[in-house]
Amino acid sequence: MTIKNDLILRAARGEKTERTPVWLMRQAGRILPEYREVRAKMGGFKELVETPEFACEVTIQPVDILGVDAAIIFSDILVIPEAMGLPYQMIEAKGPWFEKTIKSEDDIKQLRVAKPEDLHYVIDAIKLTKKELNGRVPLIGFAGAPWTIFAYMIEGSGSKTFSKAKKFLYTQPVLAHQLLQKITDSTINYLKGQIVAGADMLQLFDSWAGVLSPEQYKEFSLKYISQICNAITEVPFTVFAKDAHFARVEMGKLSCDTIGLDWTMDIAESRRLIGENKTLQGNIDPCLLYSDYDVIKKEAIKMLKAFGPHRHIANLGHGLYPDLEKDKVKCFVDTVKEFRF
Amino acid sequence: MTIKNDLILRAARGEKTERTPVWLMRQAGRILPEYREVRAKMGGFKELVETPEFACEVTIQPVDILGVDAAIIFSDILVIPEAMGLPYQMIEAKGPWFEKTIKSEDDIKQLRVAKPEDLHYVIDAIKLTKKELNGRVPLIGFAGAPWTIFAYMIEGSGSKTFSKAKKFLYTQPVLAHQLLQKITDSTINYLKGQIVAGADMLQLFDSWAGVLSPEQYKEFSLKYISQICNAITEVPFTVFAKDAHFARVEMGKLSCDTIGLDWTMDIAESRRLIGENKTLQGNIDPCLLYSDYDVIKKEAIKMLKAFGPHRHIANLGHGLYPDLEKDKVKCFVDTVKEFRF
Numbered sequence: 254m255t256i257k258n259d260l261i262l263r264a265a266r267g268e269k270t271e272r273t274p275v276w277l278m279r280q281a282g283r284i285l286p287e288y289r290e291v292r293a294k295m296g297g298f299k300e301l302v303e304t305p306e307f308a309c310e311v312t313i314q315p316v317d318i319l320g321v322d323a324a325i326i327f328s329d330i331l332v333i334p335e336a337m338g339l340p341y342q343m344i345e346a347k348g349p350w351f352e353k354t355i356k357s358e359d360d361i362k363q364l365r366v367a368k369p370e371d372l373h374y375v376i377d378a379i380k381l382t383k384k385e386l387n388g389r390v391p392l393i394g395f396a397g398a399p400w401t402i403f404a405y406m407i408e409g410s411g412s413k414t415f416s417k418a419k420k421f422l423y424t425q426p427v428l429a430h431q432l433l434q435k436i437t438d439s440t441i442n443y444l445k446g447q448i449v450a451g452a453d454m455l456q457l458f459d460s461w462a463g464v465l466s467p468e469q470y471k472e473f474s475l476k477y478i479s480q481i482c483n484a485i486t487e488v489p490f491t492v493f494a495k496d497a498h499f500a501r502v503e504m505g506k507l508s509c510d511t512i513g514l515d516w517t518m519d520i521a522e523s524r525r526l527i528g529e530n531k532t533l534q535g536n537i538d539p540c541l542l543y544s545d546y547d548v549i550k551k552e553a554i555k556m557l558k559a560f561g562p563h564r565h566i567a568n569l570g571h572g573l574y575p576d577l578e579k580d581k582v583k584c585f586v587d588t589v590k591e592f593r594f
Numbered sequence: 595m596t597i598k599n600d601l602i603l604r605a606a607r608g609e610k611t612e613r614t615p616v617w618l619m620r621q622a623g624r625i626l627p628e629y630r631e632v633r634a635k636m637g638g639f640k641e642l643v644e645t646p647e648f649a650c651e652v653t654i655q656p657v658d659i660l661g662v663d664a665a666i667i668f669s670d671i672l673v674i675p676e677a678m679g680l681p682y683q684m685i686e687a688k689g690p691w692f693e694k695t696i697k698s699e700d701d702i703k704q705l706r707v708a709k710p711e712d713l714h715y716v717i718d719a720i721k722l723t724k725k726e727l728n729g730r731v732p733l734i735g736f737a738g739a740p741w742t743i744f745a746y747m748i749e750g751s752g753s754k755t756f757s758k759a760k761k762f763l764y765t766q767p768v769l770a771h772q773l774l775q776k777i778t779d780s781t782i783n784y785l786k787g788q789i790v791a792g793a794d795m796l797q798l799f800d801s802w803a804g805v806l807s808p809e810q811y812k813e814f815s816l817k818y819i820s821q822i823c824n825a826i827t828e829v830p831f832t833v834f835a836k837d838a839h840f841a842r843v844e845m846g847k848l849s850c851d852t853i854g855l856d857w858t859m860d861i862a863e864s865r866r867l868i869g870e871n872k873t874l875q876g877n878i879d880p881c882l883l884y885s886d887y888d889v890i891k892k893e894a895i896k897m898l899k900a901f902g903p904h905r906h907i908a909n910l911g912h913g914l915y916p917d918l919e920k921d922k923v924k925c926f927v928d929t930v931k932e933f934r935f
Contacts, residue, residue, distance in 0.1 A: 420884040423885040423889065496858070499860055517806070540757055
């Protein structure tokens with residue numbers, strides 16, 4: 254199927270585009286009243302993730318309402334641990350919670366390597382969304398990076414420090430590598446399944462990159478991200494490692510197309526560290542969107558100019574916060590879409 | 595009074611020392627059974643902070659038990675908002691909580707500029723501790739950096755994103771500067787009072803530096819840190835801005851003696867960015883101290899070599915975590931003290 258608006262795919266491949274494309278992390282979510290309506294009908298967040306019809310509906314909402322240049326499939330990075338044999342609950346206002354966590358070699362041995370059929374509900378949601386989008390914009394698939402998934406599997410919940418997961422790295426490095434490899438193999442299977450189902454582009458989220466030292470990050474995260482980048486050759490691939498300021502030189506050497514930046518990373522410095530051969534994605538502070546409209550416009554244009562006309566996909570430096578106003582979010586999107594170099 | 599072990603003061607001033615000095619952020623605290631004993635006698639954390647005899651006792655414990663090269667007065671950065679008129683509670687396992695937060699210009703006008711006498715319990719604890727230490731090691735005083743204090747005063751509690759505080763910066767910058775100036779004036783008064791009471795060295799903690807963009811950090815944090823650095827000329831002064839990787843060049847230009855590094859900051863790169871005219875402090879990942887003894891020793895020595903023999907004060911890149919074992923913490927301290935270049 255031909256994609257009518259393929260700006261993002263072309264920007265990722267380093268081709269010139271008539272304007273900078275834009276999408277927003279967490280664009281399908283609570284900032285949209287239309288999302289909250291669908292969500293209110295469901296028993297919980299996971300039911301929404303696991304019901305392809307509803308996941309499809311909320312995936313397409315921001316394309317209709319905000320006018321973004323891509324859809325991203327509504328799902329969750331923690332579907333992978335669940336598919337491997339570690340189920341979780343999403344507790345309102347608290348976040349994810351795992352009843353069982355990984356403590357021993359035996360726990361790791363009991364985990365399955367996930368296959369796309371273990372995640373049929375995501376695969377079906379992608380197929381359905383592709384059909385419903387009918388080529389309007391590309392559909393982005395995603396997964397968590399192995400370190401971030403590992404962190405939840407050991408810690409059992411969110412954490413400020415992920416000190417249990419880090420303790421595991423320091424005290425049981427051999428087992429840590431076993432588990433990370435199993436997560437990596439599962440993730441490659443899963444992403445390949447997303448491509449077969451129709452994903453036009455993929456993104457890996459390393460949400461907890463920033464708690465590791467540069468050395469540990471190379472050993473326990475980049476090594477596995479690199480395997481995934483090497484395995485995914487079919488579609489443009491983005492790596493977003495939040496707070497991994499210290500790994501930008503190494504990120505430039507990955508065989509992916511695009512590197513996501515958070516808002517603490519200076520744009521010119523990041524370009525210098527990452528090199529010219531990657532598209533950069535980002536990096537407005539989500540809190541900017543609390544500002545008045547004129548401030549949002551001014552800062553959006555400043556960001557666009559700092560990245561320059563090529564190899565840039567406009568986005569935030571993190572996901573949208575749920576209490577942001579839809580109209581201000583749309584103001585950011587519109588500013589990017591109206592701007593010409 | 596002459597200080598017998600003045601290694602830290604000399605290292606801060608850039609003088610050569612026979613070995614690298616060492617202390618640990620949160621060295622007075624829950625890792626010590628002796629601390630937990632004192633703590634169990636009290637009604638709560640704040641009672642301990644506000645009772646000079648007990649604060650003095652737990653301040654000296656790590657000097658006796660761990661053999662560190664400095665004591666740091668047992669207190670809390672949130673005594674400043676309280677002295678300005680915004681009381682807080684410390685809720686077990688949850689953290690600080692303010693009943694009233696700052697929302698308007700009127701709220702800011704009602705705040706006092708704190709004077710040392712508003713914080714007499716800290717001043718008395720410093721005087722008592724100086725007497726009890728009897729010149730064994732220097733006593734470090736401290737305060738929170740204005741942005742971090744501001745963040746709590748707006749947010750009313752801890753937060754992953756401090757999005758309310760950041761929203762205030764984006765939407766009410768003029769009021770934000772008014773409040774930051776009032777906090778800065780209070781902090782200078784407070785630190786001057788600590789010097790008069792006997793503090794041999796001071797440290798400013800910017801715990802939430804990492805949630806701001808480089809530009810906002812310059813405008814809303816560094817500007818006020820700089821005022822404080824310029825005002826404190828009597829004793830060596832350290833600035834530790836956690837996660838402010840993007841501000842290292844500017845930190846090198848502050849009129850302080852020492853810059854603290856967290857463990858995500860590469861040591862050689864930080865030295866290059868900050869320059870040769872500052873002592874660097876840090877920067878072991880607290881989670882390293884979960885490792886086996888041989889790993890702790892190896893990594894401690896690797897860190898010492900990376901910093902080199904001059905202008906380094908060994909420390910962690912953040913405070914000790916409460917579940918670390920005392921003997922492993924001591925292993926780190928001993929390794930630093932035994933090492934010679």
